[in-house]
Amino acid sequence: xxxxxxxxxxxxxxxxxxxxxxxxxxxxxxxxxxxxxxxxxxxxxxxxxxxxxxxxxxxxxxxxxxxxxxxxxxxxxxxxxxxxxxxxxxxxxxxxxxxxxxxxxxxxxxxxxxxxxxxxxxxxxxxxxxxxxxxxxxxxxxxxxxxxxxxxxxxxxxxxxxxxxxxxxxxxxxxxxxxxxxxxxxxxxxxxxxxxxxxxxxxxxxxxxxxxxxxxxxxxxxxxxxxxxxxxxxxxxxxxxxxxxxxxxxxxxxxxxxxxxxxxxxxxxxxxxxxxxxxxxxxxxxxxxxxxxxxxxxxxxxxxxxxxxxxxxxxxxxxxxxxxxxxxxxxxxxxxxxxxxxxxxxxxxxxxxxxxxxxxxxxxxxxxxxxxxxxxxxxxxxxxxxxxxxxxxxxxxxxxxxxxxxxxxxxxxxxxxxxxxxxxxx
Numbered sequence: 462x463x464x465x466x467x468x469x470x471x472x473x474x475x476x477x478x479x480x481x482x483x484x485x486x487x488x489x490x491x492x493x494x495x496x497x498x499x500x501x502x503x504x505x506x507x508x509x510x511x512x513x514x515x516x517x518x519x520x521x522x523x524x525x526x527x528x529x530x531x532x533x534x535x536x537x538x539x540x541x542x543x544x545x546x547x548x549x550x551x552x553x554x555x556x557x558x559x560x561x562x563x564x565x566x567x568x569x570x571x572x573x574x575x576x577x578x579x580x581x582x583x584x585x586x587x588x589x590x591x592x593x594x595x596x597x598x599x600x601x602x603x604x605x606x607x608x609x610x611x612x613x614x615x616x617x618x619x620x621x622x623x624x625x626x627x628x629x630x631x632x633x634x635x636x637x638x639x640x641x642x643x644x645x646x647x648x649x650x651x652x653x654x655x656x657x658x659x660x661x662x663x664x665x666x667x668x669x670x671x672x673x674x675x676x677x678x679x680x681x682x683x684x685x686x687x688x689x690x691x692x693x694x695x696x697x698x699x700x701x702x703x704x705x706x707x708x709x710x711x712x713x714x715x716x717x718x719x720x721x722x723x724x725x726x727x728x729x730x731x732x733x734x735x736x737x738x739x740x741x742x743x744x745x746x747x748x749x750x751x752x753x754x755x756x757x758x759x760x761x762x763x764x765x766x767x768x769x770x771x772x773x774x775x776x777x778x779x780x781x782x783x784x785x786x787x788x789x790x791x792x793x794x795x796x797x798x799x800x801x802x803x804x805x806x807x808x809x810x811x812x813x814x815x816x817x818x819x820x821x822x823x824x825x826x827x828x829x830x831x832x833x834x835x836x837x838x839x840x841x842x843x844x845x846x847x848x849x850x851x852x853x854x855x856x857x858x859x860x861x862x863x864x865x866x867x868x869x870x871x872x873x874x875x876x877x878x879x880x881x882x883x884x885x886x887x
Contacts, residue, residue: 508815518555518557522560523578523581526581527583532590573844592656604661607661627659677835684835687739687772688779695776701717703719770853778794778862805819
């Protein structure tokens with residue numbers, strides 16, 4: 462560069478048309494772009510394209526409150542008969558029916574352990590028996606409870622399964638009633654054929670500003686993106702500031718003097734800056750979501766602390782991966798924290814409704830662990846047994862792994878003498 466800030470003429474310059482004819486210039490971008498497009502399509506769509514066919518063992522409670530005497534000629538009351546039929550059928554393997562009391566059911570709804578419930582009320586057998594007499598005043602009712610805090614799709618799937626089970630029970634009871642009342646008039650026979658009504662109500666409500674149970678997922682995504690993008694911005698900024706990368710903004714190009722520093726010390730610097738800058742980014746996320754947009758949230762101090770630790774764990778992981786893998790580190794961390802994390806998070810599509818590959822990933826993928834904690838804080842009164850305790854544990858494990866992996870790799874590179882090279886113009 463000359464004294465007036467211009468670049469001297471160094472001779473003939475390459476032309477784009479000539480370079481486009483070089484196969485080697487096309488090879489790497491073409492292969493990587495094609496692979497990325499294919500992998501992203503398979504991974505994202507593979508997790509959500511067929512939840513009904515993949516659905517297995519969705520946990521749903523079954524409450525039998527019927528304590529009435531059996532109908533004439535039967536050994537058990539109708540509540541017990543329905544319970545046995547529903548449990549033995551299992552909705553074709555799609556549901557994991559849990560026979561619970563009403564109190565146990567409410568506790569599991571409140572602790573994020575079931576997606577819904579089917580409730581047989583007290584006196585159910587007696588109200589069915591009354592339909593064959595002139596004293597009947599209304600159809601007996603089975604109640605389906607939903608849990609929107611588990612996500613709109615999961616709650617809807619549970620509601621569909623429970624409602625279908627209730628209708629099957631009604632038709633089965635109807636066959637018994639019509640065969641035992643051959644003298645009934647046509648109107649009464651119509652009632653006896655399908656004698657039970659089904660009502661649906663919310664078993665564990667969430668606020669009206671909770672995105673129908675999806676605010677936890679999108680808030681978690683914001684935390685992951687804050688950690689991921691923040692980590693990469695900090696990494697690139699430090700490399701530029703230390704003279705290991707060029708800084709180009711539009712037509713302006715600068716190159717700082719290279720600062721002699723080891724890989725380990727560089728990683729320590731990046732992680733320390735990540736810890737500091739994440740305070741600002743997380744505070745702005747909470748301010749935007751809760752303060753400006755009015756997202757329903759309680760336990761605000763806890764939400765902020767959890768959000769900071771979650772985003773920091775992701776940011777430290779990004780720094781460790783970048784330090785270990787160098788130029789492709791950003792691509793590797795994108796797959797670890799986002800590409801594989803979204804379909805295995807269980808936050809939009811229940812893990813019981815995704816292929817086994819994603820259920821396997823969910824045991825350790827960061828987004829699933831973080832979303833469980835966010836859901837517990839936002840919807841389930843920050844209960845530890847609603848997923849918050851496990852989320853804290855996994856954040857701690859992830860942070861330790863990031864620190865150990867990052868510093869082990871950089872220390873190895875330093876011992877081997879793999880110094881960071883300073884690119885020079887050809």
